Amino acid sequence: MPQAPNNEALDEHLKDVVQALHGAINWAMPHMNDPKIVDKAIQDCKEILDVVMEGKVSDWLK
Amino acid sequence: MFRDKIELKDFEKMDQEYQDLLRRVLAIQADCEIGGPHLYVEMILPTAPTKLDQLIVARTAAEEIDHYRKIARLAGDIGADVSYVLSRPNQERYVEAFRGRITTWEDFAVFGFLIDRIGRYQLEEFMGCSYAPLERILPEVMREEEGHIDFGTTKTAELAAKGGDSKAKVQKALDCWYVKALDMFGRSDSYRSERYRHWGLKRRTNAQARDEYIKEVNPLIEKMGLQVPDPNKGRLYY
Numbered sequence: 403m404p405q406a407p408n409n410e411a412l413d414e415h416l417k418d419v420v421q422a423l424h425g426a427i428n429w430a431m432p433h434m435n436d437p438k439i440v441d442k443a444i445q446d447c448k449e450i451l452d453v454v455m456e457g458k459v460s461d462w463l464k
Numbered sequence: 465m466f467r468d469k470i471e472l473k474d475f476e477k478m479d480q481e482y483q484d485l486l487r488r489v490l491a492i493q494a495d496c497e498i499g500g501p502h503l504y505v506e507m508i509l510p511t512a513p514t515k516l517d518q519l520i521v522a523r524t525a526a527e528e529i530d531h532y533r534k535i536a537r538l539a540g541d542i543g544a545d546v547s548y549v550l551s552r553p554n555q556e557r558y559v560e561a562f563r564g565r566i567t568t569w570e571d572f573a574v575f576g577f578l579i580d581r582i583g584r585y586q587l588e589e590f591m592g593c594s595y596a597p598l599e600r601i602l603p604e605v606m607r608e609e610e611g612h613i614d615f616g617t618t619k620t621a622e623l624a625a626k627g628g629d630s631k632a633k634v635q636k637a638l639d640c641w642y643v644k645a646l647d648m649f650g651r652s653d654s655y656r657s658e659r660y661r662h663w664g665l666k667r668r669t670n671a672q673a674r675d676e677y678i679k680e681v682n683p684l685i686e687k688m689g690l691q692v693p694d695p696n697k698g699r700l701y702y
Contacts, residue, residue, distance in 0.1 A: 403541070405543065408545075408547070409537065409541065413533055416532070416536075423522060427519050427522055431519065434515065447509070447522035447526075448522075451509065454550075455502060
């Protein structure tokens with residue numbers, strides 16, 4: 403059965419995206435009383451999620 | 465009913481109807497997984513009431529993206545490219561509940577309470593299903609969905625418990641999402657649903673699953689001191 407085009411590449415890319423999001427969140431969670439750390443994590447998540455929401459798959463896989 | 469367990473290597477040997485149904489259900493599931501973040505990330509991530517809530521919104525989106533990834537991978541392995549759902553406008557989503565935009569915290573809370581719960585029902589359909597690779601990804605996906613449901617249920621109850629304007633707003637959100645939730649189960653007389661069951665890809669009829677859902681959520685709504693919405697007002701499917 404031939405796989406869909408870019409099946410593995412997209413899977414790997416999204417794994418990295420999810421890992422980056424969890425990394426930012428897990429870094430901030432124990433530091434909820436440090437606004438600088440938390441704000442930076444939220445901003446990082448927003449930037450990553452904005453790219454996912456844009457959905458330009460061909461750009462991701464360049 | 466078909467009871468064999470099918471692995472990827474056996475997929476091409478299966479009846480064309482089986483292949484088509486599996487590709488279709490995976491495309492719809494992938495669309496629903498990524499459809500959630502597309503509803504709420506833009507408006508709710510920046511405006512959630514607390515920074516902790518903002519992080520939880522981001523974590524919820526991360527988990528839904530990962531669910532999309534897992535389903536898309538299964539679809540891709542059987543030759544179905546579902547990456548088009550990553551960029552399609554919300555108005556074109558397969559399921560009506562994902563065609564708008566969530567703009568209030570009350571809607572986000574109720575979405576978790578009611579719609580993520582439907583996500584759990586959809587995933588439960590695949591427990592013990594005939595396509596083994598699909599069954600294998602379920603435990604972690606379902607565990608994360610449970611987390612989304614718990615958060616939404618807790619926040620909905622908290623908003624209702626505040627009373628006054630807060631309770632009125634959450635009731636309004638409930639009125640909106642309750643009928644969408646019931647519609648998500650599809651038509652009770654769906655022929656396709658019967659074929660899914662015939663091939664062991666789903667367990668319950670649409671009507672059975674909807675009835676179980678109603679029996680589960682109505683007591684929760686009443687316990688929160690909210691009114692169970694009219695189940696017929698604005699419904700598209702019966």
